[in-house]
Each structure stands twice: as C-alpha cells, then as structure tokens.
Amino acid sequence: MLRKMSLEERAWQALVNGILLFTLLAVAIPLVRVITMSMTPIKAGREILGGLLIPVSELSLAAYRQLLSHPAFLRSLANSAIITLGGTAMSLFLTVPLAYVLSVKGLPGRKFLNTLILIPFLFNPGLIPGYLVVTGLGLTDSYWAVMLPGAVSVYNTFVMRGFFEGIPEDFKEAARMDGAGEFYILRRIILPLSKPILLTVGLFYAVSLWNEFFGPLLYLNNAKLQPLPVLLRNILLASNVNEYVDFDAMSAAPVQALKAASVVLTTLPMAIIYPWIQKHFTKGTLVGGIKG
Amino acid sequence: MAWQGRSDAALLTRPGRRGNLRRHWTLYLMLVCPLAYFLVFKYMPLVNAQIAFKDFSPLDGVWKSPWVGLANLVEFFHSIYFWELLRNTVGYSLAKLAVGLPLAVILALALSETAAKAFKGLVQTATYLPHFLSWVIMYGVLLALFSESEGLVNSIIRATGGTPRSFLGQPSDFPFIVVLSDAWKETGWSAIIYLAALAAIDPALYEAAEVEGATRLQRIRYISLPGIADVIVVVTLLRLGTVLDAGFHQLFMLSSMPVMGVADIIDTWVYRQGVLDFRFSLATAVGLFKGVIGLCMVLVFNRIAKRASGASLY
Amino acid sequence: MARTLSIKLLALLVAAGIGLPAFAQAKPADVNFWYNAAASEAGQPPDSWAAYQIIKDKLGVNLNLVQLPSTSSDQDTKINTAAAANALPDLFQVQRDVWYKLVKAGLIAPVDSLLKEMPFRTKLRYSDTVRNKLVTLNGKLYGFAEPGALAGTDGFVIRKDWLDKLGLKVPKTIEDFYAVAKAFTEKDPDGNGKNDTYGFGGYIEPLSMAQQGLGSRFDAIIGAYGVAATWDITSAAKFGLQVRKPEFYDAMLFMKRLSDEKLMDPDWASLKKDDFRARWKQGRFGMMTEGYAALAMQANYKDFDVNFPEGEWLAVPTPIGPKGKSSEGPFMRSARILAVSARAVKEGKGPAIAKLLEWMQSDEGYYLLGFGEKGVNFNLDDKGLVSVAGIEPAKAYTAKPQAPLLQLKNYVYTNSANELAVRYVSFKTAKGRTMDPLSYWEAFKANKWSEETGALVINPPANGSDFWRFYTENQVKFILGLQPLTKESWAAYLAGLDKLGAREFEAAAKKQVLEAGFIK
Missing domain, CATH: 3.40.190.10 (Periplasmic binding protein-like II)
Known part of the structure; x- marks a missing residue:
C-alpha cells in the first residue's frame, strides 16, 4: 500500500469510495433517526431536520431504562440466546451435509434430490398445515417448536451448494486418491475452505432465529420460555393498546421511543458480531488456491 | 469456471466402480437427517395443504373435512381486484429484483475494491444494519421525511416556495417509495452473499491479471463478475420462484386508503380476507397458487440460465 | 395370604366406590385459562401467587394461566390456530367475530347450565340482557359476556x-x-x-x-x-x-x-x-x-x-x-367474551370452571385478583373503599412491580363508581389544574x-376484503380529490357497492340484528 498509486488506481479509488460514501449517507438517515427517536421525549418544535437530530440536552434514556429494567428482560435475553445459538447449530448441522451432497457432481439421483428440496420452497402451505405438524408432534412449549420448522432454509442450502460446487474438484480428488472418506473430505477439506459461506449462512440463520416472533407466539404458552422479541412486543403494544389503561399501565417513555429503543436493543448484538464476520470476507480466503 | 478443466465423468470413474458405489452410499448416509427433516417439516405440511381444496373443519380434521374442489381459489380469482393484485404483486416483485440486485452487486464490488480498510468496515456494517429496522420503524422514518404536514422534504419544498406533496398518499409517487425504501433497507444485507462469493475467488487470478496489465474495470468484468455469476443466478432464480411474494410487511405497513390501488398485493388481500377471518383453506389455496406460478417461473428461467451460464437450480 | 389380600382389595374397592365423589374432588382438575392480561407488558403472576394455592386448596382446581398476546390480531391468530388443531384451552377470552366462527365450528360449549352453578357472579356480571344478546346463538348462551369494556369512551x-x-x-x-x-x-x-x-x-x-x-x-x-x-x-x-x-x-x-x-x-x-x-x-x-x-x-x-x-x-x-x-x-356496549371450549365440557371440567369463576367474584377473589393482598398491597378505609394509606409505596397495588398480581383484575372488576374512582385516579397538571379522566367520560356520555x-x-360478507376496501377507498378518494365528487360519481359509487353485493349483505345483516333482538 505504500507504493505510489497510479493515476488509474487513484481515480478508481475515488469512484469506489464515492459510491460507498453515498451509500453510507443514505443508510445513516434511518439509523440516526431510529437512535434519536429512541431518546426523544415527545416535545414540540424542538426537532432539527424533521426529527433526525435533537439537541443533546433533550436526550432521554427513559425508554432504555424502562425496557432494561423489566423483570423478565434477562430471562428473555437468555431464551433468545439459547434459541439463536442452538437453532443455528442445528440448522448448520442439517444444511451443510445436505448442501454438500447436492454439490457432488455425478451423484445418482442428484437432480431428483434437488427437485425434492425445491418443491417446499415454492409451495408455501401457509399457517395451519405447519401448525398441525408441530403441535401433532407434541412440541408445544418447547424450544424445538421454534427452532425446527425453519431449521433448513432452501435458499441457504442452494446458496451453500453453489459455493461447494465452486471448490476445485482436484482438492477432493487428491484426498480420495489417498483413500479419504466423504465425511473426512467434508470436514477436513470443504469446510475449512468455506468459511465465508458458513459464516454467511450461519448469520442468516442466527438473524432469523433472533428476530423470530411468530413461532414463540404460537407455540410457547409458558411465559418463562418466551424470547426477547415477544417480550418487547408485549411492552410496546401494551403501551399502544391504551384505550382502557388505568393506573398500572404507566409508561415512562413515549411509544415511539420505546419502539425505537427496542429495535436498537435487539439490533445491538447483531451489530457487534458482524464486524467479526466481516473479517473473514476479505479477498483470498481460499488460501493456496490452485489455478485451473 | 477456470478450474473445471477435466470432465466430471473422468474424475468420478477413476477410483473404480466399487469405490464409487461405496462413496455414494456414504453420501446418501449424510442425507438421512436432512431428508427425515424435510419429510416431517416440509412435506407433512404439504400433505396437510389438502385443506386448500376442502372446507376445513377442526372437528373433522384435515382428512375428514369435506372436499370443495377449487372453490377457495375461485373466490380469489373472482375478487374484483384480482388483476390489480396480480399486477401490483408481480410489479413490485420484479422491480425490487431489478433495482435491488444491481445495487447489491455494486455495493459488494465497491466494498471489495476499496483500499480504505477502516472505511470499508464502517460502510459494510452501517449498510447491513437497516435490515434490522422493522417496517414499523421504517414507516416512521418515511413519515418524518415525506409526510405532507411535517416531513422534511415538504419543509424544504415549502421553504423554497413549492407546493407540499403527500408522497406517501399519492398513487403516482407511492410505487417509487416502495421500491426505493426496500432497496434502502435491504441492499447492504443482500450484498453479504456477494461479498462472501467475492472472498472465495482465487487471488492468484487477480495477480495474474495485474501482471498482464488489465485495467480495474477489466478485472471486474473478467474475474469478479464471472466469479460471482453463479451466486447471482441462483439467487435470482430463487427470487423468481417466489415472484408472488412482494413483501407483505412493507406493503401492509406503508399502504393506506388513498394508495390502495397501487399498494394492495396478494398477501395483504389474503390477510384481510383469510387469516383474520378464520379462512385458513383460502390462505392455503392462494399459497399453492403462488407456488404454481413460482414453479413455472423456475422451469422457464432455469432453462434459460442453464443455457446462458451453465448454472442451474437442479 | 391370598384371602386377606382379596378382602383388603374388596374393602378398598368398596371404600373407593363410596368415597368416589370425595375422591374426585381431592384430585385437582386442571383448568387452562387463556386470559387477556390487564397489563400485558408486566408478565404473568409469579408461581408463588397466593391465588394459585387458594384455588387449589379450596376449589380443587389446578389453574394454568396463559397470557394472550397483546394485540387483537395476534390474539385472533393464536386462538384460531389452536382451534384449527382442536386444541383450544378450557377457558379463554375471545373477540366476537372469532367467537362466532368457533361456535359455528362446534368448538365452543353452551354455558347456560354453568351459570346456575355460579349464581353470585351471574347476578353481578352476566344479567345484562342487551349484552347477553352478543353471546346468544339459537337461544343458547355460548359464553360469558363480560362487562369489561366501557361504552362511550x-x-x-x-x-x-x-x-x-x-x-x-x-x-x-x-x-x-x-x-x-x-x-x-x-x-x-x-x-x-x-x-x-x-x-x-x-x-x-x-x-x-x-x-x-x-x-x-x-x-x-x-x-x-x-x-x-x-x-x-x-x-x-x-x-x-x-x-x-x-x-x-x-x-x-x-x-x-x-x-x-x-x-x-x-x-x-x-x-x-x-x-x-x-x-x-x-x-x-x-x-x-x-x-x-x-x-x-x-x-x-x-x-x-x-x-x-x-x-x-x-x-x-x-x-x-x-x-x-x-x-x-x-x-x-361491547363485551369481552369468556368462552368455554366444547372439549373442556366433554372432559367434565364445566363444574370446575364454574367454581373458579364464582370464587373469583367472591369477596376473597375480588380483592385478591383486583387489588392484591389486604394489608400488603391495599387497605380498606372506614367507608370500605380501597386505599393505599399505610401501605409501603413499592408494595401498593397501584405500583408497577405489583402489576403481575393483578393480571386478572378485569375479570372481577364491576365498573362500580367507587371502583372506577380508584382505578382512574385524578391528578394535578404542571400548572396545578386537576385532571379527572372520568369527568371526560361523563361529559362524552352526556352527548x-x-x-x-x-x-x-353483523358478520362480515363473504367478499369482506373487497367490499370494505371498495367502501372506504372510494370515500377517501372523493375527499382527497383523487376522484371528482359529484351526484353522478356518488351514484356510481353506490351502484358499485350494490354490484359487490351490498343489498344482499344488508339483508343478511338485518336478519342477524333482528334475530339477536336489537331491532323490531
């Protein structure tokens, strides 16, 4: 990098960074807005730029205080963590072998298998058919009811399959010549080379489990099992459904601030893990790749 | 791709037929858990989906409920808004794909090309975050920007002597808000998959290109884009397979009476007609209808993609 | 040896036969109750809640509470899905639209006989003939019409x-x-x-x-x-x-x-x-x-x-x-409907449910569910009114941490004037003006x-989604000037409604309102 950049390189960097700067500014609007909203008491005429900014003296952490001090907050957080970590592990456990097998060229029945997993992706039978299966298995009031129905995403499987297909055959071939079995090849050769896609698909699973609200709503009757999104939704909507509220529905912060604060709180863990995942997205992860 | 010099068949036959057979059995063994999962959690619901053609009664259960044929679907086809719903749904779906896909690819390329490492990290995280803002929140943001009475854009219009405009309540403006706000929220998220694909490209290819004096643009054209072409094709095909999913949460949140004509999509219609009203058979029937259309799209475009780029879903 | 055993066995059988009713009572009946929380953000009553023990000891009922989600559409979804699997809880609150469908599907039991087993609660809560019309179908009451929701608010x-x-x-x-x-x-x-x-x-x-x-x-x-x-x-x-x-x-x-x-x-x-x-x-x-x-x-x-x-x-x-x-x-005069599932009645849980509800309305139940424990969360003043005088502020029934104890209060509150006064407390504004929420309600009601x-x-028409969209969308467009509002366009609008079956819908609606006895 210390080398002097060529003119072309400098122009290129200007273009690329210009695109990035524009994108950054564009996404900054909703992000800043949601943060200010989470700290804004309802006050008249003191917003700047249509509420994008507010004077520092006006900022209030009441919404965060209200959410974090909820007696069930920590328990819900723990439930969410269990569902997210356990669910992601299980999803990868099911998705990786599936994607790998589908990526093996020349495997008899491959086309049939591909079709078999594509069909449920296209045809969504809606709420009740799935609900009947989950309750029929007696999974009500267990985390399985939340983790299992979406455990394998066909989308993620196809994306992962595409990556596995891109790994040079020679790698596998060399191992096979040495008498390595398929489990060994998957574990020792394919997986180490597939870090970016494993992290990506893992992230996709984790995010959808972390935000999962509908499954818990339907399947978890026991309040002690409920994850964070359900708790936050209850807090938010309770302060919203205030037609008949009386003394005990006092909310310290405005509904908008609570809404925004809950979004900030749930996004925070995802914002923290992403830079760590990013690190593995740098060019040339396929270390020692060989040319064709 | 560059490394596929030898034919697959040649590779596979080398260890001999018996080795192959054993190898295949190991592979099938790996499928036991995933396939059992598919059977229970993906195919059992599809078996239950027969309620689409029944008058589902909880007391009788799925199997004993009386058949009604296509009555549920016919009800959907007979909606006075049917063609409008179809137009809106397909329109938004394709427009979001047409706008969102190039933006995500451009963002991914820009992120992988920039030399400013810290800046790259910041932009990458910042663009990924809006995905987590629910549409309720995004509606609040859009209202703050575009509302007629207090939106920022209209304040500027007013200050410069123009006439304020209800962007969110104007049928002519609304579709742009929908497509652009979707891109606004999801571009960074969609870019992740292309970033992962770019990361997997053999760096030796870039080095070779540099030695041969290829320009930046040429490197993108001949290395980066071909390197992620398969992913683009797969993602696009899958998106086309769900072409009748146009973003329920977004349109449910952003729609309002003045713009219903350009905001109502199949899913919002079904929600009003079916789910709230205990009409699960109808919702399932429409779900299957969407699947048939999706299947047709995949059949057609998979063939095209296979011919054009060699990549395919099955 | 064998003889004594068989005699013992016989004795046991006889004893069991005689003692059967007592025996049945000794084994607590499980009652699953999906309730609408008074403050859904506060969470369930704790396991140590005094009411659980009393209900078990006195009534022989094992109460299992499940809090319904906080919006009506989420509630509807949860109840509808449970209904689809024929897995409705024994007792649950439900909105009328959903209630109607569930009754039609044979999933909700008539409760006329249960009312007789809970005379006090029936007299206090379920004797309003107008409100009862909302839960009457074919001459039978398919649920308890709770007086909860106020009218004219x-x-x-x-x-x-x-x-x-x-x-x-x-x-x-x-x-x-x-x-x-x-x-x-x-x-x-x-x-x-x-x-x-x-x-x-x-x-x-x-x-x-x-x-x-x-x-x-x-x-x-x-x-x-x-x-x-x-x-x-x-x-x-x-x-x-x-x-x-x-x-x-x-x-x-x-x-x-x-x-x-x-x-x-x-x-x-x-x-x-x-x-x-x-x-x-x-x-x-x-x-x-x-x-x-x-x-x-x-x-x-x-x-x-x-x-x-x-x-x-x-x-x-x-x-x-x-x-x-x-x-x-x-x-x-809308009602919150408490329904008993047909399955619960079939399993013989009817009497247990009646006992539970009757107890809830007893003095013991009313104060415990409505205000918490006497001396701990509230006191009664010399006029017999609930007050927090002499109560540790954090323990007072009005204090936020106590809200989980009062989640069922809407099923015991009677909306009496005394009660409303302690529920909707007046307060002073920043400038010292007294704000009395109830005075607004009184003023509204006088209009x-x-x-x-x-x-x-009235049940929605079969094409409800289309009908109400057409109905509302066009009105809004007329007002906003997105389409001209003239006598002709208005007539065309009405004709459009007719084309969507407005006449048939009105006739059906009229029949339903007539049958329920709201008009003559």
Whole structure:
C-alpha cells in the first residue's frame, strides 16, 4: 500500500469510495433517526431536520431504562440466546451435509434430490398445515417448536451448494486418491475452505432465529420460555393498546421511543458480531488456491 | 469456471466402480437427517395443504373435512381486484429484483475494491444494519421525511416556495417509495452473499491479471463478475420462484386508503380476507397458487440460465 | 395370604366406590385459562401467587394461566390456530367475530347450565340482557359476556387555550366548526409564529362493523349530518348502510371542503394511531375525537402537559348539522367474551370452571385478583373503599412491580363508581389544574350518540376484503380529490357497492340484528 498509486488506481479509488460514501449517507438517515427517536421525549418544535437530530440536552434514556429494567428482560435475553445459538447449530448441522451432497457432481439421483428440496420452497402451505405438524408432534412449549420448522432454509442450502460446487474438484480428488472418506473430505477439506459461506449462512440463520416472533407466539404458552422479541412486543403494544389503561399501565417513555429503543436493543448484538464476520470476507480466503 | 478443466465423468470413474458405489452410499448416509427433516417439516405440511381444496373443519380434521374442489381459489380469482393484485404483486416483485440486485452487486464490488480498510468496515456494517429496522420503524422514518404536514422534504419544498406533496398518499409517487425504501433497507444485507462469493475467488487470478496489465474495470468484468455469476443466478432464480411474494410487511405497513390501488398485493388481500377471518383453506389455496406460478417461473428461467451460464437450480 | 389380600382389595374397592365423589374432588382438575392480561407488558403472576394455592386448596382446581398476546390480531391468530388443531384451552377470552366462527365450528360449549352453578357472579356480571344478546346463538348462551369494556369512551374535544387565544367560542354548529378549524389553521393559535397547526386531526380506524369507512374519529363531523357510524340500527324499517342516505353525500362534501382547504392534518388518510397521538401531544391540531383514558390518564397526558402547560382539552358537545343532528359516534356496549371450549365440557371440567369463576367474584377473589393482598398491597378505609394509606409505596397495588398480581383484575372488576374512582385516579397538571379522566367520560356520555350495539352481531360478507376496501377507498378518494365528487360519481359509487353485493349483505345483516333482538 505504500507504493505510489497510479493515476488509474487513484481515480478508481475515488469512484469506489464515492459510491460507498453515498451509500453510507443514505443508510445513516434511518439509523440516526431510529437512535434519536429512541431518546426523544415527545416535545414540540424542538426537532432539527424533521426529527433526525435533537439537541443533546433533550436526550432521554427513559425508554432504555424502562425496557432494561423489566423483570423478565434477562430471562428473555437468555431464551433468545439459547434459541439463536442452538437453532443455528442445528440448522448448520442439517444444511451443510445436505448442501454438500447436492454439490457432488455425478451423484445418482442428484437432480431428483434437488427437485425434492425445491418443491417446499415454492409451495408455501401457509399457517395451519405447519401448525398441525408441530403441535401433532407434541412440541408445544418447547424450544424445538421454534427452532425446527425453519431449521433448513432452501435458499441457504442452494446458496451453500453453489459455493461447494465452486471448490476445485482436484482438492477432493487428491484426498480420495489417498483413500479419504466423504465425511473426512467434508470436514477436513470443504469446510475449512468455506468459511465465508458458513459464516454467511450461519448469520442468516442466527438473524432469523433472533428476530423470530411468530413461532414463540404460537407455540410457547409458558411465559418463562418466551424470547426477547415477544417480550418487547408485549411492552410496546401494551403501551399502544391504551384505550382502557388505568393506573398500572404507566409508561415512562413515549411509544415511539420505546419502539425505537427496542429495535436498537435487539439490533445491538447483531451489530457487534458482524464486524467479526466481516473479517473473514476479505479477498483470498481460499488460501493456496490452485489455478485451473 | 477456470478450474473445471477435466470432465466430471473422468474424475468420478477413476477410483473404480466399487469405490464409487461405496462413496455414494456414504453420501446418501449424510442425507438421512436432512431428508427425515424435510419429510416431517416440509412435506407433512404439504400433505396437510389438502385443506386448500376442502372446507376445513377442526372437528373433522384435515382428512375428514369435506372436499370443495377449487372453490377457495375461485373466490380469489373472482375478487374484483384480482388483476390489480396480480399486477401490483408481480410489479413490485420484479422491480425490487431489478433495482435491488444491481445495487447489491455494486455495493459488494465497491466494498471489495476499496483500499480504505477502516472505511470499508464502517460502510459494510452501517449498510447491513437497516435490515434490522422493522417496517414499523421504517414507516416512521418515511413519515418524518415525506409526510405532507411535517416531513422534511415538504419543509424544504415549502421553504423554497413549492407546493407540499403527500408522497406517501399519492398513487403516482407511492410505487417509487416502495421500491426505493426496500432497496434502502435491504441492499447492504443482500450484498453479504456477494461479498462472501467475492472472498472465495482465487487471488492468484487477480495477480495474474495485474501482471498482464488489465485495467480495474477489466478485472471486474473478467474475474469478479464471472466469479460471482453463479451466486447471482441462483439467487435470482430463487427470487423468481417466489415472484408472488412482494413483501407483505412493507406493503401492509406503508399502504393506506388513498394508495390502495397501487399498494394492495396478494398477501395483504389474503390477510384481510383469510387469516383474520378464520379462512385458513383460502390462505392455503392462494399459497399453492403462488407456488404454481413460482414453479413455472423456475422451469422457464432455469432453462434459460442453464443455457446462458451453465448454472442451474437442479 | 391370598384371602386377606382379596378382602383388603374388596374393602378398598368398596371404600373407593363410596368415597368416589370425595375422591374426585381431592384430585385437582386442571383448568387452562387463556386470559387477556390487564397489563400485558408486566408478565404473568409469579408461581408463588397466593391465588394459585387458594384455588387449589379450596376449589380443587389446578389453574394454568396463559397470557394472550397483546394485540387483537395476534390474539385472533393464536386462538384460531389452536382451534384449527382442536386444541383450544378450557377457558379463554375471545373477540366476537372469532367467537362466532368457533361456535359455528362446534368448538365452543353452551354455558347456560354453568351459570346456575355460579349464581353470585351471574347476578353481578352476566344479567345484562342487551349484552347477553352478543353471546346468544339459537337461544343458547355460548359464553360469558363480560362487562369489561366501557361504552362511550371516545368523544369530541377541543383546545380551550386556542379558543381563548383567538377569542373564539366553542363551536355550536357545523359551520361554527368550520370557522374554528379555519382560525386554528390560519391564525397561529399557539403563537409560535409558524404556520404549523391544523383545525382538526383524525385517522382511519375500522375497529368494528360499526366503524367502517372513515371510522369513528370523524363521526363528530359525519354525525352532524345524521349519518354517524356505519349502520342505521334505529328500527327494522330504517335498517341499512348509512352511505345510502343523501345526507351522507353532504357529509362527504363537507369533509372534502375541510380537506381541500387543508383545515385538517393532511396526513389523516395515511396516519396510524401512534402518529396521531404523537401529533396532538405536539400541538398539531386543536379538535379531535379521542378516548378519555388515552387523553387524560396521567401517563398519556404528561407529554402534552410538558409541551403545553397552559394547554387544555375541553370535552364539548359535537357540532350540530343543518338538520339539527349531532353524534359522538357509535355507542356500543361491547363485551369481552369468556368462552368455554366444547372439549373442556366433554372432559367434565364445566363444574370446575364454574367454581373458579364464582370464587373469583367472591369477596376473597375480588380483592385478591383486583387489588392484591389486604394489608400488603391495599387497605380498606372506614367507608370500605380501597386505599393505599399505610401501605409501603413499592408494595401498593397501584405500583408497577405489583402489576403481575393483578393480571386478572378485569375479570372481577364491576365498573362500580367507587371502583372506577380508584382505578382512574385524578391528578394535578404542571400548572396545578386537576385532571379527572372520568369527568371526560361523563361529559362524552352526556352527548348524543348513535346506538350501534347491534352492529356487533353483523358478520362480515363473504367478499369482506373487497367490499370494505371498495367502501372506504372510494370515500377517501372523493375527499382527497383523487376522484371528482359529484351526484353522478356518488351514484356510481353506490351502484358499485350494490354490484359487490351490498343489498344482499344488508339483508343478511338485518336478519342477524333482528334475530339477536336489537331491532323490531
């Protein structure tokens, strides 16, 4: 990098960074807005730029205080963590072998298998058919009811399959010549080379489990099992459904601030893990790749 | 791709037929858990989906409920808004794909090309975050920007002597808000998959290109884009397979009476007609209808993609 | 050995036979109750809740509480899905639309016989003949019509401080209303030097079959033309949709005038409840229809108070139209329905449920569920009224940490005057003015209303999704000028409704309202 950049390189960097700067500014609007909203008491005429900014003296952490001090907050957080970590592990456990097998060229029945997993992706039978299966298995009031129905995403499987297909055959071939079995090849050769896609698909699973609200709503009757999104939704909507509220529905912060604060709180863990995942997205992860 | 010099068949036959057979059995063994999962959690619901053609009664259960044929679907086809719903749904779906896909690819390329490492990290995280803002929140943001009475854009219009405009309540403006706000929220998220694909490209290819004096643009054209072409094709095909999913949460949140004509999509219609009203058979029937259309799209475009780029879903 | 064993066995069998009723009682019956929490954000009652033990010891009932989600649509989904799997809980709260479908599907049991097993609660809560019509089907009661939801809670209010500032009087007629709206919009009533206020504010909220179209937030205006609420339910002869009346066209013209001249917040057609509420708290408009609790409970009022210490909302009679009509909107004695699943009755849980409900209304149950433990969470003063005198503040039943103990209070509260007074407490504003939420309610109730309880038994038409969209969308477009509003276009609109089956729908609705006994 210390080398002097060529003119072309400098122009290129200007273009690329210009695109990035524009994108950054564009996404900054909703992000800043949601943060200010989470700290804004309802006050008249003191917003700047249509509420994008507010004077520092006006900022209030009441919404965060209200959410974090909820007696069930920590328990819900723990439930969410269990569902997210356990669910992601299980999803990868099911998705990786599936994607790998589908990526093996020349495997008899491959086309049939591909079709078999594509069909449920296209045809969504809606709420009740799935609900009947989950309750029929007696999974009500267990985390399985939340983790299992979406455990394998066909989308993620196809994306992962595409990556596995891109790994040079020679790698596998060399191992096979040495008498390595398929489990060994998957574990020792394919997986180490597939870090970016494993992290990506893992992230996709984790995010959808972390935000999962509908499954818990339907399947978890026991309040002690409920994850964070359900708790936050209850807090938010309770302060919203205030037609008949009386003394005990006092909310310290405005509904908008609570809404925004809950979004900030749930996004925070995802914002923290992403830079760590990013690190593995740098060019040339396929270390020692060989040319064709 | 560059490394596929030898034919697959040649590779596979080398260890001999018996080795192959054993190898295949190991592979099938790996499928036991995933396939059992598919059977229970993906195919059992599809078996239950027969309620689409029944008058589902909880007391009788799925199997004993009386058949009604296509009555549920016919009800959907007979909606006075049917063609409008179809137009809106397909329109938004394709427009979001047409706008969102190039933006995500451009963002991914820009992120992988920039030399400013810290800046790259910041932009990458910042663009990924809006995905987590629910549409309720995004509606609040859009209202703050575009509302007629207090939106920022209209304040500027007013200050410069123009006439304020209800962007969110104007049928002519609304579709742009929908497509652009979707891109606004999801571009960074969609870019992740292309970033992962770019990361997997053999760096030796870039080095070779540099030695041969290829320009930046040429490197993108001949290395980066071909390197992620398969992913683009797969993602696009899958998106086309769900072409009748146009973003329920977004349109449910952003729609309002003045713009219903350009905001109502199949899913919002079904929600009003079916789910709230205990009409699960109808919702399932429409779900299957969407699947048939999706299947047709995949059949057609998979063939095209296979011919054009060699990549395919099955 | 064998002999003694068989004798012992015989003795045991005889004893068991004699003791069977007692034995059955000793084994607690499980009752699953899906309830609508009084404060859903507060969470379930703790495992150590005193009521659980009492219910088990005294009634032999093992109560298993499950809190329903906080929005009605989530509740509907949860109950509908459970119903689809024929797995409804024993006892649950349900909205009438869903209730109707579940009864039709044979999933809900009639409760007439249970009422006899709980005479006290029945006398206190389930003797209102009008309300009971809402849970009657084919002459049987399919559920308990809880008196919970109050009627006439939302009314027309106006900013008194703005009127005073501009030297205006409370508008009497609809033309006065127009003049005040114009002044509020154009004459800077808050004196901030900016042109940022509107006369009127509202949003579209189709909550029930009586609030379709623009919904009741605009009924103060529509009502001046005598066509408030969706249905005319004054008599069988007049029964029908209000839009058919020529006065409705006049009301539309007036609404269009307000919209054209930007005298109401121009975002009205796309606003949602939260934004609407944020806006009046920010002083965006000076007239609206709002609920007394949402307006005047301390938690809800405090933001407005901070922004406008001198501000004051006045409950006033709604404007009178050209023919002397006026209305606050639909007056509905809606019910919260507690239903017993057919499965629970089949499993013999009926008596246990009746026992539970009867106990809840007993003195012991009422205070425990409504106010917590005596001496710990509340005290009774010398007049027998609930008070928190002498109670540690954090333990008081009014304190937030105690809310989980009171989650079932809405199933025991009777809405007596004494009770309402302690529930909706008055407070002082920043400037020392006394705010009494109930006084707003009293003022609203004293105004003219359109009796509309009967609309609650109307079932949506088969093409409800299309019908109500067409119904509302076109009205909004007329008002916003997205399509011209003329006699011809209005007639075409009505013809369009007929094409969607309005006549058939009205006939079916009339039959339902007649059968339920709301009209003659």
